[in-house]
Amino acid sequence: MSNNSNVENLSPQVIxxxxxxxxxxxxxPPEGIKVFINDEDxxxxxxxxxxxxxxxxxxGSFxxxxxxxxxxxTGPPKGYFMTxxxxxxxxxxxxxxxxxLKKDWKSELGLKHILLTVKCLLIVPNPExxxxEEAGKLLLERYDDYCQRAKMMTEIHAHPPKFAKEGLEMDPTSSSVGTIFKGVGGPLAKKHATEKSKTLSDKKNLKLMKDKKRTLKRL
Structure with missing residues (x-):
């Protein structure tokens, strides 16, 4: 059981x-949301x-x-983006x-409602x-800049690696960029992953340059 487990603090009925x-x-599962169960906690x-x-x-996958x-x-859960x-x-x-998760919380609202609310927040952020603060200010004052910054962060941190196509098994609970591969080891696997990562990085840089040129043309 994990160190942060709350099993001992909650009643059997709540569990x-x-x-x-x-x-x-x-x-x-709700559309666009995949849940993982931790059998130990x-x-x-x-x-x-x-x-x-x-x-x-x-x-992106967040x-x-x-x-x-x-x-x-009775009290709401706290939510965190790990990505x-x-x-x-x-x-x-x-x-x-x-x-x-705060003032509008009602004890009958379930976990599904919370996850859907978090997804809705990606569609309609609340700058108020x-x-x-930086993201909130950009969203209100320079929406295009906000979009570009958010897209760039998504590209870097939230794009799932293409390694899955190579038949490698991924740990779904690991963060998308620092994905942990199960049953894969040895210097060759690491070398292959590094080379793939470099290729992806080059492709991303090329795409960013093209996007910048397009933006400049529009200006």
């Missing part, structure tokens, strides 16, 4: 409810949210974690500022309750 909700989320709630189309986060306090479900993201409502340490 059963969490287990039921998690099971439902896995069997019929049911209170370790992690999910990957796909960046919604039409947003600067499109194409790992989020919900931390349940000992007063859950780096440039967003007005996400602090540098990944903490998420969502009203549903900004935890990242």
């Amino acid at each position: 059963r409810q969490i287990a039921k909700e998690m099971s439902e989320l896995v069997s019929s 049911i209170t370790d709630i992690q999910a990957v949210i796909e960046g919604p189309a039409g947003t600067p986060y499109a194409g 790992r989020v974690k919900l931390v349940l306090g000992k007063d859950f479900p 780096k993201i440039f967003h007005p409502n996400v602090a540098k340490n990944g903490e998420i500022c969502v009203n549903t 309750s900004a935890l990242n």
